Amino acid sequence: MKYVLIISVFVGISSAKAHGVDGINLGPPSNDPKSLVKTMKADKDPALPRIAEGVTNGFKLWSAGSVVSVCFFDSSSDVRRQFADIANTWLKNANLKFDFGAAPDFRSCDDGSQYNIRVSFNNTGNWSYVGTDAVRVDRSAPSLNVQSGNNSGQHVTSANQFKTVVLHEVGHALAMEHEHQSPAAKCDQEFNWPVIYRTFAQRYSWDKEKVDTNLRSLAKSPRIRTTEYDPNSIMHYHFDAWMFHRGVASKCYTAENTMLSALDLATITAIYPADRGGQTSLYREREKRVRSVIDELGLSSEQKAAIVERINEVAQTAAPGYAAVLVTGGDINQSRGCNSAIAGAQATGGSSISSQSNCN
Template sequence: MKLNGVVAALVFAIMAGPALAHDLPGLVGDEAVLDDDEKATLEQIDAEEAEISALLAKGASTVGLEGIMDSALVWRKDVLTACFFAGSAQSARNAIAGVAADWTTGTRLSFDFGPEGNRRQCDPAHPSDIRIAFKGGNEGGEWSRVGAEAKLVKNTAPTMNFEGLDQIATASESQRGTILHEFGHAIGFKHEHQSIAADCDKQFNWDYLYTQLGWTKKVVDHNMAKLSLATTKTLIATPFDRQSIMLYSLNRGAFLDPDHASCYIPRQTTRISAVDRALAQQLYAIADGNIPDGAPPEPNLELLAPLNKIAGILGE
């Protein structure tokens, strides 16, 4: 893995904790499309990320590693190809493509869905980076793989799902929020309520979460608890962003005191916030051609080992 031009920003620890991003209607959807080998590979990444978090908790130096650490799951390419599985209307494909493009503003990143009116259909022989399905049932809901982990999913399987959006003519405001949220995951963002800069875990009514979401305790903890990175040190962690497109809108019962909970929002955000935008622009910064003076610092080899293992798993 190269120490190159991704700016040192870590969307409240992109590489910390398992990179399964689910939304309330579609928690287990992406697990259902994975085979045992793919699950095992993702568990390897989880193990390396756990080692990184443990080292950081002990005060391990991050000097010289910024370019790697914030790109553990960030795509190391400028154009992400995307396709749609058969059965979805061209109008729905156009609507999704149009909304998703909002993430690329001011970045070097672009999405290639194919030409308008003839959006690309998924072909396992020529797999796209992001493969969009509209499944229901046990694979349904709204979900996405996080960042470059999509590369680990078999070519015949989706990396993103939008149940019920396959025939829309245009995206409603609510659907716009759903699309932006999932594409935020696709470029590397995790959920805002899990931010190391937030106190959502202290505001949650955990009895409610464990009994009312219909998930196992392990799954609730995985999707709702604060990420485990124990220090920010030289990393950039933004203040908690209540306007983030990545913040869940949960029932009032999910909070101990919803009227005074900063993490409670009465309705789902449908627009990319200013902080979301700034982080995307940092993570996928447009190269300015400037070369820093002096030799690069020597990286911490203790942290470099698990980071390089993640890079090897992702094929980078």
């Protein structure tokens, strides 16, 4: 789930970089038994389960017009205020709201209630579950963590770094996908894999299989976003120059982005439109791209069915009754929506989402 292709971590010896690659912190643990990472067979490609789960991330939207509740674990009121101010820049033109509780202290996560997004500032890296995955896991545990730019939630130590990381992770919490290199760039061929294998073995004691599973999946992941390629997106990964054969001259090297791009803001407005029905239309457009991608991956019919089932499950929050259609070799496989669905958030300010059966 989230942590699949949503890892926001770093490489770099002297300073941490938001949405780069870090050999240690790869995101939150998966405690969802339905995660495709846990259930899908890797076959000959160890990156496949992560790629498959990443395909579903674009369907994990909150319902347009709803209020998403947010709480904080141990942290100062000043750090909470800065987080809230930064997070709200995403929603200037979107039909969605965050509820952080009353200023100046904002809401703590330890009041016995269940909230949608649960923010911590622990020493576990920078990560977030994608969109509504946050309510499919343990509601008493963090769903988003910011390690960089602050001192365990007590003080902001680097305003620019803190802002960059918060923007990126909140983007994931809003179901924004990673912006990858253009598919035509074939970036997997640009990476110096022998150097990467050797460096991660020395620096983090990773073997080749672990590098392939966690890093190569990033380079090989298909681009699901239906907008034009945006190298300036806050959601774009930054890979250090040493990871490429040609360093900064590589066509796949991009500088680190530190603010929302114009297309980031346009995208968040599109996925949270004034008309809730617009989310269903968006899903249909993304479904076309997913259909093409999973055909290119050469998956078995069982693997494709698992992806479709997962998409239909997570899509219910924003589009109740949505059922993706997968056309393969003349056969049409369609889920009729008889899945465990997440519903009812918008009527309660987003703080009490319950599981429902959605069988027709």
